Amino acid sequence: MSLVVExxxxxxxxxxxxxxxxxxxxxxxTGQELVGLGRNLLLGLLIILSIVRYRQFxxxxxxxxxxxxxxxxxxxxxxxxxxxxxxWLRGVRYLIEPLLxxxxxxxxxxxxxxxxxxxxLAFVTALVVLGAVxxxxxxxxxxxxxxxxxxxxxxxxxxxxxxxxxxxxxAGPNALGLFLLVSLLLWPLWQKVxxxxxxxxxxxxxxxxxxxxxxxxxxxGFLFGGATLVTTGRQVLGKSARLLTVSFVALLVLIGALLIxxxxxxxxxxxxxxxxxxxxxxxxxxxxxxxxxxxxxxxxLVSVDRLDGGANYYTENSYLDAYxxxxxxxxxxxxxxxxxxxxxxxxxxxxxxxxxxATALGLAVAGIFxxxxxxxxxxxxxxxxxxxxxxxASRVEERPVNPIATRVV
Numbered sequence: 203m204s205l206v207v208e209x210x211x212x213x214x215x216x217x218x219x220x221x222x223x224x225x226x227x228x229x230x231x232t233g234q235e236l237v238g239l240g241r242n243l244l245l246g247l248l249i250i251l252s253i254v255r256y257r258q259f260x261x262x263x264x265x266x267x268x269x270x271x272x273x274x275x276x277x278x279x280x281x282x283x284x285x286x287x288x289x290w291l292r293g294v295r296y297l298i299e300p301l302l303x304x305x306x307x308x309x310x311x312x313x314x315x316x317x318x319x320x321x322x323l324a325f326v327t328a329l330v331v332l333g334a335v336x337x338x339x340x341x342x343x344x345x346x347x348x349x350x351x352x353x354x355x356x357x358x359x360x361x362x363x364x365x366x367x368x369x370x371x372x373a374g375p376n377a378l379g380l381f382l383l384v385s386l387l388l389w390p391l392w393q394k395v396x397x398x399x400x401x402x403x404x405x406x407x408x409x410x411x412x413x414x415x416x417x418x419x420x421x422x423g424f425l426f427g428g429a430t431l432v433t434t435g436r437q438v439l440g441k442s443a444r445l446l447t448v449s450f451v452a453l454l455v456l457i458g459a460l461l462i463x464x465x466x467x468x469x470x471x472x473x474x475x476x477x478x479x480x481x482x483x484x485x486x487x488x489x490x491x492x493x494x495x496x497x498x499x500x501x502x503l504v505s506v507d508r509l510d511g512g513a514n515y516y517t518e519n520s521y522l523d524a525y526x527x528x529x530x531x532x533x534x535x536x537x538x539x540x541x542x543x544x545x546x547x548x549x550x551x552x553x554x555x556x557x558x559x560a561t562a563l564g565l566a567v568a569g570i571f572x573x574x575x576x577x578x579x580x581x582x583x584x585x586x587x588x589x590x591x592x593x594x595a596s597r598v599e600e601r602p603v604n605p606i607a608t609r610v611v
């Protein structure tokens with residue numbers, strides 16, 4: 203029975219990995235916003251299957267306690283919210299579900315091989331990169347839809363000055379950039395479980411795709427995470443470390459060349475001005491925000507196109523959005539969660555924890571310049587693999603740094 207439950211948990215996670223980067227496109231194609239609830243159903247099933255294994259409960263680590271504290275404060279915001287109940291529930295869904303995924307996997311670690319998870323990430327990354335190629339050649343193919351008037355239709359063409367920005371199957375260029383940030387930083391792990399030619403092809407075209415998103419936040423997070431991955435993991439990554447170094451330097455050179463040749467595509471003065479205006483607004487309205495915030499659904503990315511028709515309070519900064527939505531204590535808990543998570547993963551000094559830790563750092567840094575809940579796929583996948591890497595059952599499968607031999611959990 204225990205083996206069956208564990209296998210079902212693994213398949214739940216594999217299905218979630220496949221679904222997340224495709225969910226926005228599926229909503230767009232079908233015209234049915236309810237399709238997006240697929241991730242909720244898979245998460246709910248995973249939690250139920252995990253609780254069944256109550257005897258395998260693992261003691262919470264500091265990042266888990268901070269995640270639970272943040273979740274509690276989000277739920278408590280019901281009593282001082284400025285939004286409708288339905289909008290508040292929408293905010294709760296966005297804010298706490300990725301953290302619940304991490305908490306579940308840390309408290310009830312997976313046992314056995316995780317190779318199917320890495321294979322799922324590899325193939326869905328290849329699929330998204332293929333979508334980016336299709337969009338570049340024939341963009342209208344991906345914009346096919348049953349209902350172009352429905353919520354979630356991806357028909358908008360995004361521009362960086364005069365250049366078109368890729369979004370593939372994700373909900374916009376920033377969402378694609380954040381997803382590729384995560385999947386490419388995890389490349390040293392998933393490239394071992396698929397054919398070499400597919401891994402290299404996907405990596406090369408993935409680098410081109412992230413460049414063509416013109417997502418500055420994704421560039422920044424990717425370079426921070428990449429520098430951490432190469433410097434911290436050079437002993438355990440072996441030959442991959444050299445290839446990664448070349449890739450990161452090449453991308454940095456290309457970004458620099460683009461900045462010199464077409465500065466307007468990256469500088470985007472209007473976007474910068476808007477951000478600074480929002481920072482100033484948050485400071486001026488700090489009394490209105492108060493110590494406890496406006497409510498889970500009243501601020502941040504989820505407040506864009508609100509269900510209750512209320513105002514949009516969106517700063518494009520993950521931590522300021524958390525502060526405005528659920529208050530100062532919650533924002534500090536959220537920031538502390540990312541710091542503890544990155545520190546604990548990098549400190550473990552195995553191939554898996556270093557790669558996942560560098561990925562978490564990259565997403566956390568990108569979150570300073572964009573709300574890293576954008577598109578959902580990036581934050582869900584990061585916390586999924588962080589939960590897998592943080593669990594006690596996973597950690598014992600790898601030895602500490604060994605320059606001769608390492609393996610993927």
